[in-house]
Amino acid sequence: MHGRIKGEAAFRRYVARASDELRQANYTVSAVDLIVTPTRTVEEVILSTDGPKGRVDLPIAIVTDRGPGGLVEIRMYFSTWPITGEHAIRPPLLQHDPNVHEKGAVGDYQRALAAGDLAATLAAFEPQATVREPAGGEYTHTGTAELTELYTLFFSNGGGIPLEHCTVPDDGRACALEYNVTQWGRAAMPPEAGVAVYVRGASGKLIAARIYDDSNPPLHRPDPSFAGCVL
Template identity: 40%
Template sequence: MVWIPQIPDLVDRLGAAELADALRDPATATVPVALDDPEAGRISGVAVLAAWLAVQDTWRAERKAEIEEVATTFGERRAVGEWVVHLEGAEGERVGLPVAAVVDLASALPVRVHHSRLPLLGRHVVRRPMTPPDPSAHVSDVVGAYLAALGAGDTAAVVAAFAPDGSFRGPAADARRYTGTKELTELHDAFFSAGGGIPLTLCTVTEDGTRTAFEYVVDRWGGADLPPQPGLAVCARGSDGLIASARVYDDLEAPVE
């Protein structure tokens, strides 16, 4: 339940001014609008969208939300924005919630929001996939090697894809990064202790030469079957061509501690 008011700006930068205007003020919509949110699910129609955005405005004000921009990855007809929303938690503490949004002008669902609900609810929530797998989707160079190693459960190969000071940030806590060979090795050893790797089925890939953002569906973690559910990750390359940082946005409940 986190709408980022900067999302229409991404739509504008892709050249879809009418859609951007509709997202800012649904009452003025001259084109169909549809988006998918982790809590509300599929939202379409002027009245429904307007009511939901009004609730979002109130919710952000009540939670004293501050939005920190992380990065934006632009493709030809798609953009992926990343933010951390700093807000007031249930006990009054400040919580950092990583949020990503895909703006995809070629899709019937042009706005797709990704974030975990663990920081908000204290639990994961299974979500249905938003976009179908694409057999033609592929990622290039070191990111492809990383995904192959992740699927195979090969810790050494995963870590080899990262720069020596590379980092991994999961979806639930912006403050916790696993940085460097030792921490990345320990993290992925724990991931793969469930009996194998974590294969991801690609749905979309957006690349700008530095960052690769990919949406995926996951239905297996090691030896455990999972309900098919969506996620998004962004890998940024460093000057050496290796992964400098990987950031994940999903709501998977891992079968490991």
């Protein structure tokens, strides 16, 4: 919402401005999950603030690159849907890296997603897995029946959702994928940045997926209440 901030002086101004805005909105922060690797951290939180129509719960993912001297870059991902009721295109933050590959069920899921293969997509999840869209709250789907309905809708535009993979921090328990979405089924889309977090269950399959982007997908049977996401 504030664009790209670079340099200490600009960062200090951003922190001061953002902090004032949050205090005025009576904010609270709830922790969701944390992935830590030697060079990168992915933190998930729910930011609750007062909005024009009442209290708003906003899922946010914060990806931090670390170096020997400290923090190198912080990338924040969230949907504007809970705030404004509309989507906002976020240009790519990272370049596609063809050397990025996901392990196990995460990789199986990404291949199925790109192919638009419903059966293979569902097979990557445990039976009671949960998928949460970027808007959070009511846009959370649990169990095979709900995921079948969700992915049938996602694949309704004549194909899968191939993503440009950028980074994949993985601590063994959970994996995050920073990506760019450029295509949804038959439709080309404006390149947009996002991140998804995948948590493995006891079986090795996915027990949870949480998505942070602001895509407005070209669905064959669009639902006006659908908040949109890329998974």
